[in-house]
Amino acid sequence: MFHVGYTVQGVWRLLKRHGWSCQVSVRQALERDEAVIEVWKAEVWPRAKVPRTTWAPTSASRTRVASR
Template sequence: MERLSAAQWARLEAELRRGPLVHGFEDDQRRTLKRIKLLIGRMLYVRYTVQGVWKLLRRHGWSCQVPVRRALERDEGAVEVWKKEVWPQVKERRRTWVPTSASKTRQG
């Protein structure tokens, strides 16, 4: 059972289309479930869980946001250097296989 009326959903959807900046999220322009939950509470005085917000959005045809294109600021050269030089140093090395015991009292 949905807790929002058709009029409330229409109002929420209109506000979501206006974007996060209008609602005071200057630091990051992504719509997150937590932010949408806060918006529903502030605007409509209806409480939802994060999971409930996800179900509500899916029910009305909304989906996860995936960037359509890469950021204009992205530096492909710097990304390649990082992949080749930094990542191998940061990446945790895989352990080689070592026989162990499943017993908690008797270690292998």
């Protein structure tokens, strides 16, 4: 919105300045099911993950291709 960029370190300093801290849970949730997580990682995640695009020359033009 304001065209301002921050580095990871800059965001961390900004958050600390405003009283935020890194919070990590002491223990895992009782409802956590490792078997279901492994199935999700093996079956669902590969379908949801966007394939990486390889480098290829592209057009620098912002206009759309004319339709015929």
